[in-house]
Amino acid sequence: MTVSIETLLLISCLSFASGTVDMCLGMGYGFTVTPVLLLMGYDPIQAVPAVLFASFIGGILSSLFNQLLGNVDFRVDGQAFKTSALIGGLGSVGAVVGALLAVGIPEFLLTLYIGLLVTASGTFVLRSKGISFEFTWIKIIAMSILGAFNKGLSGSGFGPIVTTGSLLSGIDEKASVSIQALSELPVSLVGFLTFIYVGTAVEWGVTTALVGGVVVAAPFAAWLVKRMNPERLRSLIGAAALIVGLATLAKLFI
Secondary structure (H helix, E strand, C coil): CCCCHHHHHHHHHHHHHHHHHHHHHCCCHHHHHHHHHHHCCCCHHHHHHHHHHHHHHHHHHHHHHHHHCCCCCCCCCCHHHHHHHHHHHHHHHHHHHHHHHHHHCCHHHHHHHHHHHHHHHHHHHHHCCCCCCCCCHHHHHHHHHHHHHHHHHHCCCHHHHHHHHHHCCCCCHHHHHHHHHHHHHHHHHHHHHHHHHCCCCCCHHHHHHHHHHHHHHHHHHHHHHHHCCHHHHHHHHHHHHHHHHHHHHHHHHC
16 A cells, blocks of 8 residues: 555554553553544554554553653663553563464454443542552562553553553552553563564554654653653543543443
8 A cells, every 4th residue: 555655644643642642641542642543544453463563662662761751760670660560561471362262252342342341440540549559469570461452452442451450459640651652562562462462564654654653752742751640540531431431431332
């Protein structure tokens, strides 16, 4: 598929805008970019690998800038890094399974499942304002597998589950966003490589345009996170998850 320079620039701008929101709130990139690529004429089997690879690059840069600006402490022996490693490691398994099953699940059921799950997560975060939660590794393990399975299936669904799940597991707002970015690295890479393994042809022009957008978005988003009030950030995360979930469900009837 031949792509014009104008189209690639448009895709880069879309990637920047979606990437900024995603890196600030821990969700929204795959949910926004994947449908737009489909509307532009790309098949899901072409769009999802491109989104996964861009998410991988964005995760590297977002993690780096969040660390540099003090939004999180990713020391190897610290809780944030260990949590990210666990989520990413277990999540990679879910990404493989999800990618392999992507062509075998009816679109209606997939959309309904992800929409209900994300809507419930966002609603719970908003309703739990002011409530403190105890950190447990069981919660982290459960949401990592669930989020990555969503990621492999559709290129989205990982961020909302991991970010809201981290909040509800007792991790603070800024660290939750940063942990989501780092933990998404292996999940996105494994999902992308799985598509390569099964013979998917990558649209490298579109992929490069998406990467260009997230490269510019990463430092800007990290700066915004640093400036945000934690309570306001928590409310925005919950609202974003609720909007993403409801919009996903709306797809079933439009």
